[in-house]
Amino acid sequence: MKTRQLPIVVAILAMVLGACGGGEAATTADGTATTDGATATTDGATATTGGGVATTAPAGGGGAAGSCMGIAAEEGATIVFSGWGDETEQQVYRDSITRFNEACPGITVDYQPVPADFQTQMKAAFAGGEGPDVIYVDDQLMTALGRTGQLLPLDDFMAQAGVTREEFIPSLLTIFTLEDQTYALPKDWGTLGLIYLPEVIEAAGIEAPTGDWTWADLRTAAQAIAANTDVGGFCQGADWARLAPWAFSHGGSFASEDATQAMLTDAGVIQAATLVADMHEEGSLVTAADVGAGWCGEAIGKKLVGMTLEGGWMVNFMNNDYPDVDWSAVSVPAGPEGKADVIFTNGIGVNAATEFPNAAAAFALFVTGRDNQAAITETGFAYPTREDQLSLITNENDLAISEGGTFDLTRVAFWGSNSGRVNDAVSKALERIFLGEQDVAAAFQQAQEEAQLALDEAA
Amino acid sequence: MASTAAPPARRVxxxxxxxxxxAYLFLSPYLLVTVVFTVGIVAFALYISFTSYNLFESPTWVGLDNYRKALADTGPSGFLRSLVNVFWYVITVVPFQTAIALMLAIVLNTPVRAQQFFRTVFYGPSVTSSVVIASIFLWxxxxxxxxxxxFDQTxxxxxxxxxxxxxxxxxxGLFQIIANAFGGDIPSDQWLFRGPSVTWLALMALNIFTTAPTFMIMYLAALQDVPPTLYEAASIDGASKRQQFRSITLPMLRPVTLLIVVLGTIGSFQVFDQVKILTSGGPLNTTLxxxxxxxxxxxxxxxxxxxIRMGLASAMAFVLAVIIFIFAFIQRRYIESGTEQY
Structure with missing residues (x-):
């Protein structure tokens, strides 16, 4: 009896293992789409190779039908596009895809948004060779993917489409440029402006802020609000991004241009940080937690402070959560070296391993292109990446805030591959100062060492 | 003689x-999975820990550099800092959650009204996703x-x-607050002596809340395995309830206690999700x-x-694994001594 069972068991196992083996064959088959008849045995493999077969039409000689954005796109291509974003942002990009389909009907775009942990998922997907064809790129992904050859340089495609680097607001390309090549194009950007509540300003008996204010004016006003009203003067957290406009306008920078030297103990940063620390000490600068808010924008909405530095996201936030609160914005105050702001931006890049490089590049260029940028700007969702299109912004507060992008000293807080660590060192230094653990000199001395280590290890 | 004896022996x-x-054929699917996805991956990670690797470019051999870098980093955001943090965590969470689990189990083992209801309610935090619990505690x-x-009302x-x-x-830090109360202070570069931060203690409380019920169930099962005759004999001998607890219940629970302490220690050393959701290692790296x-x-x-520093990350992971192994080994020696094996 027992000996008779053995062949049956072997047969069952053979079937199980055989089925597994078959699955593997199918997956390798769609990796190499054009291999021989071995793939024809499984349905899955033939289904996936179907798309590949259709692309054999010569790309170069295609007529007007194959041309998209001036690029000879592969006819019948299907490209996968992934980005983060909430429902609003997803709708903006669904609309962009609709416009793209009208302009380039031969290409199908499969939009696969990844709202949470986008960067982590993309790193894993690219490491597994399964990355989408077109993706959002930020500084983190530029480090992980751009520097390791996973993204396609777009310069040739830009030349074909007649897009130049010069048409963009200059600092927007900082993150995406590596050895003079462009690995992604900015999809939109944001910056900071001085947000204030007119009723608080009035109650404090001071003049309303203007674009001509200096940081000293801001301090005087914050002192007056703190003294004459029962709300906080100026709200700012221990955050590198909020210190950046102060530091840049004092001629400072977190690191040198070539991202090799930390500059956190240089005069510009120290002067700016001292000003902030003094304001915190005297109570004219408060943090969101001090006044019982989650962040400074919410503190404005709840009328707990008179002023803060926030960006374009305030417009939608206030409309949705505090529609009855009257608020205004002007561009950030000026420092001794002039006006300066910090730019946040993300781009759209193309997977170097894409099956349809032309179609994918055409899509990236279309979405970041002039016409689509104008359409997105009209929705009020984001700022356009070309300076001459800034006039398309309709909201007054957005207009005031976006001015920050045009100042000479304005820049992106990007310092190479370990930018996050450098910026984090600044935030932590401010945190120690606000907690009263260290004075400005000691806190930024420590930050300087941490940032220098991060820059050294980035090489 | 020999020829008649041989056939049965050979048949056997x-x-x-x-x-x-x-047996091996039946085991083979699982063994295959284990070899490929556990043994194979651990071996690969061990190899990676001796290399510099960023996921996309092939690993380059760097020898012991990663281990040296991990163990020499005494900075406020370094690996040693994280080990000190987790050390506070383990020595606080493990005793508390074990004690609370035992207490809950004993309470639920006594015949109270609506016993099943309380068992379900107490077990609730353990079956809820840690992400959900962490989000609730965020508020x-x-x-x-x-x-x-x-606190304010009280x-x-x-x-x-x-x-x-x-x-x-x-x-x-806890010790810093105590020092402050006596007019002293511990400066920021002496973080080692500041003790666990307020935030870290808050996360510990959260974790005790979620894991104690899991271990409560184990204690409850073990309590029901203690033969009632032992208690009967003890009470005839005139032992008080407290004496019964110390001389019968605790010794009988010893194997389970070992399991709970070891599992608790391993789990505490690997604490991650609450940190990721609630603090990202902050404030000032006190929950790193x-x-x-x-x-x-x-x-x-x-x-x-x-x-991306896969090599350094792998090296840190192996150092942590060695530390967990040592702790588990010591605990086993300590708790098992004097325990009868059943």
Whole structure:
């Protein structure tokens, strides 16, 4: 009896293992789409190779039908596009895809948004060779993917489409440029402006802020609000991004241009940080937690402070959560070296391993292109990446805030591959100062060492 | 003689061999999965820990550099800092959660009204996803949240004033607060002596809340295995309830206690999700844990964006594994001594 069972068991196992083996064959088959008849045995493999077969039409000689954005796109291509974003942002990009389909009907775009942990998922997907064809790129992904050859340089495609680097607001390309090549194009950007509540300003008996204010004016006003009203003067957290406009306008920078030297103990940063620390000490600068808010924008909405530095996201936030609160914005105050702001931006890049490089590049260029940028700007969702299109912004507060992008000293807080660590060192230094653990000199001395280590290890 | 004895012996041998073959055949699917996805991956990680690797370019051999870098980093955001943090965590969480689990189990083992209801309710936190629990505590721990409110109300009953604490953003250390009360202070570069921060203690409380019920179930099962005759005999001998607990219950629970302490220690050393959701290692790195550091280095997310250092992350993971092994080994020796094996 027992000996008779053995062949049956072997047969069952053979079937199980055989089925597994078959699955593997199918997956390798769609990796190499054009291999021989071995793939024809499984349905899955033939289904996936179907798309590949259709692309054999010569790309170069295609007529007007194959041309998209001036690029000879592969006819019948299907490209996968992934980005983060909430429902609003997803709708903006669904609309962009609709416009793209009208302009380039031969290409199908499969939009696969990844709202949470986008960067982590993309790193894993690219490491597994399964990355989408077109993706959002930020500084983190530029480090992980751009520097390791996973993204396609777009310069040739830009030349074909007649897009130049010069048409963009200059600092927007900082993150995406590596050895003079462009690995992604900015999809939109944001910056900071001085947000204030007119009723608080009035109650404090001071003049309303203007674009001509200096940081000293801001301090005087914050002192007056703190003294004459029962709300906080100026709200700012221990955050590198909020210190950046102060530091840049004092001629400072977190690191040198070539991202090799930390500059956190240089005069510009120290002067700016001292000003902030003094304001915190005297109570004219408060943090969101001090006044019982989650962040400074919410503190404005709840009328707990008179002023803060926030960006374009305030417009939608206030409309949705505090529609009855009257608020205004002007561009950030000026420092001794002039006006300066910090730019946040993300781009759209193309997977170097894409099956349809032309179609994918055409899509990236279309979405970041002039016409689509104008359409997105009209929705009020984001700022356009070309300076001459800034006039398309309709909201007054957005207009005031976006001015920050045009100042000479304005820049992106990007310092190479370990930018996050450098910026984090600044935030932590401010945190120690606000907690009263260290004075400005000691806190930024420590930050300087941490940032220098991060820059050294980035090489 | 020999020829008649040989056939049965050979048959038996052959049957044993066949049975072994069948056993391995049945085991093979699982063994295959284990070899590929556990043994294979651990071996690969061990190899990676001796290399410099960023996921996309082939690994380059660097020898012991990663281990040296991990163990020499005495900075405030380094691996040693995370080990010190997790050490505070383990020595606080493990005793508390074990004691609370035992207490709950004993309470639920006594015949109370609606016993099943209480068992279900007490077990609730353990079956709920840790992400959900952490998100709920995110609200409870707000400066304007319920926990501060309860403290405030309680304090005002006694005419005292409660200063609201920002539970998830308070880097003050326990020993530092004690020192402050006596007019002293421990400066920031002496973080080693500051003890666990307020935020870290808050996370410990959260974790005790979620894991104690899991271990409660194990204790409950073990309690029901203690033969009632032992208690009967003891009470005839005139032993008090307390004596029965110390001389019968605790010794009988010893194997389970070992299991709970070892599992609790391993789990505590690997604390990650609450840190990721609630604090990201902050404030001022006081909740930075080894696993969170491994995660951030492996994915290039240190400080919000850094170079991917898979090798360094793997080296840290192996150092942590060795530490956990040593702790588990010591605990086994200590708790098992004097335990009869059943």
């Amino acid at each position: 041998k052959k049957r044993v061999r066949n049975e072994t073959a069948v 409870l721990y707000l400066k304007t949240g319920v926990i501060n409110y309860v 304090f005002s009953l006694f005419g005292a004033q409660w200063t609201a604490i920002e539970w998830l953003n308070d880097p003050r 844990t080894p696993v969170y550091l491994v995660y951030s280095e492996a994915l290039g997310e240190v400080g919000g964006g850094s170079v």
